[in-house]
């Protein structure tokens with residue numbers, strides 16, 4: 278049912294109060310096509326909303342918001358060692374991960390407890406603890422907003438990168454992702470414990486290394502490190518970890534031997550954005566009812582009735598400060614609306 282002037286505070290994890298002109302929840306491709314016809318009749322470019330966990334609303338949305346609630350879970354290919362599952366965009370991401378673990382299907386365990394819906398997972402190639410969805414992604418089915426035609430994108434067509442895909446770039450706001458398929462292992466799982474914290478958690482609890490325990494370890498680590506959006510409004514990491522040249526890295530290293538960095542290749546080093554923010558004195562900084570989280574400098578938070586534009590202004594101040602202090606330009610990971 279179409280609603281006019283809906284408030285979106287409960288539908289974004291930052292808990293920002295903003296209204297949209299029209300709002301509709303769609304449960305099928307047919308309902309989506311109807312909604313697209315409506316937006317065309319009003320000459321509006323629709324905005325697609327999933328779980329609202331990667332957004333900062335800085336103003337009212339003067340258009341039709343389509344809340345994608347397409348459900349479904351189908352095994353479309355199965356062999357002795359692998360399974361391909363096609364999942365509706367409206368399924369909750371963590372519920373999919375839990376379902377796969379119950380079935381003993383491997384590949385998603387490191388991505389446990391990431392908020393949001395399945396449909397948004399390819400948007401920024403979600404990743405955590407050494408795994409990105411591109412590692413298990415098979416294809417997605419999307420509807421083109423302009424033509425209402427369905428189109429299939431395989432892994433290469435999505436042009437996945439670090440928190441990037443074609444849908445954040447050349448195809449921005451042009452497709453509605455409706456189904457996403459993943460290729461998972463049924464046995465001989467490729468366990469990834471390259472992040473030391475996972476090994477530590479397994480050892481601490483005396484847990485054998487398997488997909489269920491890796492998932493449990495990731496959940497424990499995340500719960501101890503990240504603020505729960507139900508308690509404090511946030512959208513996870515606000516900035517991406519910047520990749521810098523070897524020369525700049527060596528320069529910074531002279532002054533800061535404790536710099537938190539990860540080598541990408543001979544010439545490039547990834548720096549922990551949280552470390553840069555903390556070193557610049559922003560961690561725990563509170564300005565009115567918003568600020569930088571006191572345990573996780575990468576996370577900007579809404580303590581109460583903050584406005585999106587104030588959080589955006591804080592992020593700009595942080596970007597400018599880091600640029601000045603380290604010569605590194607931070608990029609936002611969160612979508613600014």
Ligand SMILES: Cc1cc2nc3c(=O)[nH]c(=O)nc-3n(C[C@H](O)[C@H](O)[C@H](O)COP(=O)(O)OP(=O)(O)OC[C@H]3O[C@@H](n4cnc5c(N)ncnc54)[C@H](O)[C@@H]3O)c2cc1C
Nearest residue numbers: 327328329330331392393394396397403404405454512513
């Ligand atoms: C506490 C916390 C921890 C987080 N940890 C991580 C993490 O470890 N790794 C990580 O990668 N991310 C993380 N995130 C960010 C976020 O959870 C993911 O990016 C998630 O995939 C967003 O899903 P969503 O459904 O909430 O998307 P939304 O926020 O609703 O939308 C995000 C963008 O995708 C578009 N979109 C959404 N659905 C569709 C669709 N079906 N078709 C087309 N476009 C669509 C929207 O228009 C918007 O531009 C975290 C967020 C929080 C709050």
